[in-house]
Amino acid sequence: MHVATGAAGGAFAGSRLRAAVLGLVLHGVCDRIPHWDIASPRFEVRSGLALLGALAVARGPFDPAVVGAAASSAPDLEHVLPLPKLGGRKLYPTHRVASWHRAGGVPVGVQLFVAGVIVGLLLHRPKPEPGP
């Protein structure tokens, strides 16, 4: 879901800088929505990379949608990579507050379906209007 919401935000933001900032913010917002996490970190990482790769191939690697998707996904890298901790706690602000991330609510299947629809729509980038 972080890839999809970040990509949608990035496409809306329209510039790489705004896409990166919005993607980082969207990560925290989406973490706050009660949801079930995918039980397999391996599947989560691979499906996220697949969606990110598909967006990069379809839109170009520096398209704001791709930048937003990467920025929105990046905070969760600290769950799978041995990154340093700040005062013994995670780095991303909402990961530092245990009560921010709540289990329950949106099921995994719904998240995967919605993410697929969002990314599927974003794979078809509108062609610019031909000039005069």
Ligand SMILES: [Zn+2]
């Ligand atoms: Zn997170």
